[in-house]
Amino acid sequence: VAPDLVGRLSRWTSEVDAFATYRIDEQLAKALDRKVWLPSGGSLVIDKTEAMIVVDVNTGKFTGQGGNLEETVTRNNLEAAE
Incomplete structure (x- = not known):
């Protein structure tokens, strides 16, 4: 871990799985x-x-908006690129 980020870390002490608590499995899937x-x-x-x-x-x-196919495709492609 980068030295300047050490302060953000804390030890997980709960008996409940951290992946379940934060839904990490779902997010990865x-x-x-x-x-x-x-x-x-x-x-x-x-x-x-x-x-x-x-x-x-x-x-x-x-x-x-407006049903213009070229505009729709362009906006959709820009959103996909984000």
């Missing part, structure tokens, strides 16, 4: 899931093959 939901309703689908990793950006329920 969600982070490693193949499909990642975006706040707007769109999603990312991440597939790994021997030759490449493919990231598919889907608009899903995200329609944007």
